[in-house]
Amino acid sequence: MKKCILTLSILFLSISSIFGALSIDDLINLSKNIGTLEIAWEKFLDYLQENPSDTRISEVGELISAKIYLYNKYKDFYFVNELITENIKSFCINLGVLSTDFRIPKEDTEKIIFIFPQIPDIVEEILTTGNFSEPSYKYLYKLEGLNYFIIVDSYDLFVQKIIENSIKLPIFFDEDMKHFVLTFVPKNNFALFEEIINKSKYIVNEENYLGIYSLLSFLNDNNALKQSLVIYSQLDKYFSLKKELTSLNNSVFFVEKQELSSFISQVFDVGNELKDLQIEKTLLSNMYYSLLKTLNSKLESIQERVPIEKDFEELTLAFNNEINGEILKLQNNVVRIQSYPVGKTNVSTPLADQKSEEKAQNNEKINFTSTFLYVVVGIGIVILFVLLYFELFPSYNKINFLCNLKFGKYAVHLAEKLVIKDPGNYKNFLILARAYEVLGDYTSSINAYRSAINLKDKNVNVFDKKDS
Secondary structure: OHHHHHHHHHHHHHHHHHHOOOOHHHHHHHOOOHHHHHHHHHHHHHHHHHOOOOOOHHHHHHHHHHHHHHHHHHOOOOHHHHHHHOOHHHHHHHHHHOOOOOOEOHHHHHHHHHHOOOHHHHHHHHHHHOOOOOHHHHHHHHEOOHHHHOOOOOOHHHHHHHHHHHHHOHHHOOHHHHHHHHHHOOHHHOHHHHHHHHHOOHHHOHHHHHHHHHHHHHHHHOOOOOOOHHHHHHHHHHHHHHHHHHHHHHHHHHOOHHHHHHHHHHHHHHHHHHHHOOOOOHHHHHHHHHHHHHHHHHHHHHOOOEEEOOOHHHHOOOOOHHHHHHHHHHHHHEEEHHHOOOOOHHHHHHHHHHHHHHHHHHHHHHHHHHHHHHHHHHHHHHHHHHHHHHHHOOOHHHHHHHHHOOOHHHHHHHHHHHHHHOOOOHHHHHHHHHHHHHHOOHHHHHHHHHHHHHHHHHHHHHHHHHHO
16 A cells, blocks of 8 residues: 555656646645655755745645654654654554653654644543543653643543543553553642542442542552542452452362461451451452351361361351351351360360471471572572573563463563564564553554554565565
8 A cells, every 4th residue: 555655656746747846735745655755855945945935834844854853763663654644543553552661752742743733632632521532542641741732721521531431441540541641630630539539429339449449549659649548548458358358269178177277367367357347348248258158168078176266256246147157157167275175185185286296397397498598599590590581682482481471561571672673573563462462451462463464564565566
């Protein structure tokens, strides 16, 4: 397609040279193709000599010179092609493929705005209405200094929309969206997030917790959390308990007999924290019920009461009937250490044996510690050398290996280095797409796949041209 456009441009240029001089609009059209960009500048200089009084001379001259400057500086980046063709949507999509740390300097941003003068209006509309007409516009935060071109009277609608979208789909408020907010919303307006959340009934519904927690965490990370510290601490406790309950539920089947006392103590501690949680916690209660039920089944199968130090009597009647029933069963399957009669050897002997066994195990662990430390240090050195080798010599196979190990974040880091090193190789974009997919960033993955396909098609066209 680009080869056809270039051919038509050259043909048009030839015809124009025969029948008459190029118009100012012809020059603009010539500047929209990389193959005729330099020609556009040469013809512009000719036009300048012949038409010095044309009012559009300055505008078109700055446009063409901006394109030439940006192309020479960013020719290894795919977004520069979209700058030349003046395709703002594709330009933003290609910006999104790059790391969240990537920035275009302020002086270059001014040249980009000259090519895309609608960019400030686009951002102002987003900040005024809260609507992204194109999802890729969120990547415009990578243009340093763009915020100085933005004038917004009120951010209320924008913040309202961000909250609504984040609650409906928590991944909406990803790292790019956070950077967009940090770049274009003044920090003195961050209080709007808390005001809207506190006035709403979002916190009442447990399904909304993840979105709200993500937003409040963002405010907390930026030292902007003021009114919602209690809600944030409760949500933080909620997700901490959820993580711990998930771990306990996954491991309850595999707990060894000698580890049951410690495991049951953890179950008690989680229950104690869950009891004190003041927000809606139906999901956590269901997880705790499942844990208790499975644990009781395991204890009943070994037909032996397990000694513990915790008193589950403290949790009695703290939950619903189902959980309270399982706690009562658990009390029948365990025995508190303090309740053992001191004078009866038939009960105290197992405890003494257990303590002796624990003491022996501790001695073995102490003797093993020094050897283990040497092994750990050795393994650490090997891992360090492997990481250094991967960092210095990234390749398709190494990144694919990291993807198989589910090391998505590090795989993305190395893949981006590959793309910067050799942006003309479509395979580098393929492995970048896979790395984003492993990381869970499916939007960036799709964009990278598209870049790979476009590059592959471009290489095929070049190969066909050589054959012809």
